[in-house]
Amino acid sequence: MRLIDYLDKGAEFGSDKPCIVYEDRNWSYTEVVELTHRIAAACVRDGFKKGTKAAVLSPNDPGALIAVLGILRAELVWLPINPRYALDDITDLLDRFDCELLIVHPTFAPVIDQIRAAAPGIRLVLVLGPSLDHVTALGDWIAPAGVRHEGGGGAHAEDVAAIMTTGGTTGRPKGVLQTNRGFETYVASYIATVGRDERPNYLVVAPMTHAAGFMCFPMLVRGGTIFISPGTDPRTVARSMERHSISELFVPPTLIYTMLADPEIRAMRFPALKCMLYGAAPMSVEKLREALEWLGPVLSQGYAQVEALMLCTVLRPEDHYIDGEIAGPERLSSCGRPAPFVMMGVMDKEGRLLEDGAVGEIVVRSGNVMAGYYKDPEGSAEASRFGWHHTGDLGYRDEEGFYHLVDRARDLVISGGYNIFPSEIEQVLWGHPAVQDCAVVGAPDPKWGEAVTAVVQLKEGRSADAEELLSLCRSRLGSIKTPKSVLFWPELPRSPVGKVLKRDIRETLWAGQKRRI
Structure with missing residues (x-):
């Protein structure tokens, strides 16, 4: 299936039913389907052929979602670029x-000229809403009402549907080639595990250019x-x-x-809620x-990455419980x-699969794995070795078949010759009632090489001192894994x-050090 097929399939459940709702306005499946045909027909009319790269640069907005679906109907390649990125990063991605x-x-509007100058390959810029002096409105550009785009005859499972961006947590974001097959595998896995009901009510909270947007497809198809x-x-x-x-989010x-x-x-109740999927970062046990x-058996965890599209693993609502009781830390972690x-x-590192309980790199083999990195054959080869996709995450499988993430390989701290996993320390700190969030890293130290350092953000109105947190870590982890220092920051960089x-x-x-390890 192509990504646009999920919309058309959903319309079969009732074309007059609401497809998109924003505040007091709603768009039926009939309206959305027609608008996507008009956008696709205009793309073809103006020479944007199958495989052309297109982006919709916008905060979460109904017009932006419809525009994305329109370019997908035209079989253009969607570039989901987060509008929260710095402008220099946005233009770099559009150019690369x-x-x-580009639909914005x-x-x-104030930075359109800067975008055009920095990404000269952009042939056409359109704006959601009214036309500007130098930019045509999408609504004025699309084909007339009633026009249909009859494409899709040459679609293939391996066609690239989107070029996604890696998180950029380690440096310059890479372009990830995701195919129709990758999305189809993800949607099938989602429906088979956590999203079984027809006609769900789905709330988009996080950016639509990331997981919250990709989740629209298993919603539409139902x-x-x-x-x-x-x-x-x-x-x-x-x-x-x-x-x-809301039933899913x-x-x-x-x-x-x-x-x-x-x-x-906390005083509110959500009786319709069936699945609150959490992920994208570790969760405090x-x-x-x-x-x-508070919420009951509605929480699900998904582990994935843009290179191996949601979902690779699932901790289903029922997996959070054992014999009717909330499970212990081993399962919840x-x-x-x-x-x-x-x-x-x-x-x-030699390509040998390890036994249960042994820590190594998590590897994946599935239809949801990327086709490669855009214009980066070396990076693509590095991520795909020994017949598996390499996630860069360290972890292990327990005897019941549950996977546990220990840490990102790059986040490992080597202090005094010991390998220390920050996530283990973060779980302990998260358990303190005054801690809102935390991050554990290695800081330069002449004696230890790296000194385990905790950077902590406290809850508003709560207090804790460094010795209190260090004492908690010593009691739970021992002296080797206990941070050498605690720093309190008003907020953590994200x-x-x-x-x-x-x-x-x-x-x-x-800062000021010549080495980084």
């Missing part, structure tokens, strides 16, 4: 990924309604969940943390248990079992998709 058609939200949240603050999200009887762990800390939200006590259409293993940027923390701590 050979964007020719009006908030980007005839679901996509509600776009008017804000991302916890109370707005919770009220939207309540008002619209994706949230990063940090949003769950802030919801748990708000008494008004203590806060996960607290969320389960896992990322689940492999999804139905995914093979996984744990591999050493990527546009909410991941903590340990790279930025390390750069601050290693």
Whole structure:
């Protein structure tokens, strides 16, 4: 299936049913399907052929989602670029990924000329909303009402549907080639594990250029309604969940943390909720248990990366419980079992698959694995060795088949000759009632080489001192794994998709040093 086929399939459940809802406005499946045909027909009319690169640069917006579906119907390659990136990063990606058609939200109007200058390959810029002096409105450009785009006859499973960007947590983002087959594998795995009901009500909270947007496809294919949240603050999200009887949504762990800390939200109940999928960053076991006590058996965890599209593993709602009781830390700290259409293993550096309990690199074999990195054959070959995709994540499989992420290989701290996994320390710190979030990294040290250092963000109105946190770590982890120091920062640096940027923390701590390890 092509990505646009999910929309057309969903329309079979009732073309008059709402497809997209934003505040008090809704678009039926009939309206959305027609608009995508008009956009696709205009693409063909103006010479944008199959495989042409196109981007929609916008915050979460119904017009942006319809525009994405329109370029997908034309079989252009979608470039989901996060609008929260810095302008220099946006223009770099548009230029490197050979964007020719760009559709922007009006908030980007002041920088359109800068974008054009930095990405000269862009042939046409359109704007969502009214036309500007030098930019045509998408609504004025599309083909007349009633025009149909009859394409898709030459579509193949291996056609590239999107060039996604890696998180950029380690440096310059790469372009990830994801195919029709990759999305189809993801959608099938999602429906087989957590999204079984027809006509779900799905709330988009996180950026549509990332996991929250990719989740629109398993919603559309089931005839679901996509509600776009008017804000991302916890109370707005919770009220939207309540008002619209939301049954499914994706949230990063940090949003769950802030919801748990708000008494008004904690008093709310969401009887329609079937699946709150959390992921994109590690989840505190203590806060996960607290969320389960509040929400009940509706939480699911997904492990994936853009190179191996959602989902690789799933910790289903029922997996959070054992014999009717909330499971213990060993189960709750896992990322689940492999999804139905995914093979996984744990591999050493020589390409040998390891036994249960042994720590190595998580490897994946599935239809959801990327076709490669855009214009980066060396990087593509490095990620695909010994017949498996290499995730760069260290972990192990337990005797029940659940996978546990130990850390990113690059985040390993080597202190005094010992290999120390920051995630183990972070789990302990997250359990302190005053800690909102934390990150553990290695800082330069003349004696140890790297000194384990905890950078902590406290909850508003709460307090804790360094010795209190160090004592907690010593009691739970012993002296070797206990941080040598604790730093309190007002907030942790994050990527546009909410991941903590340990790279930025390390750069601050290693400033002026010639070495980085």
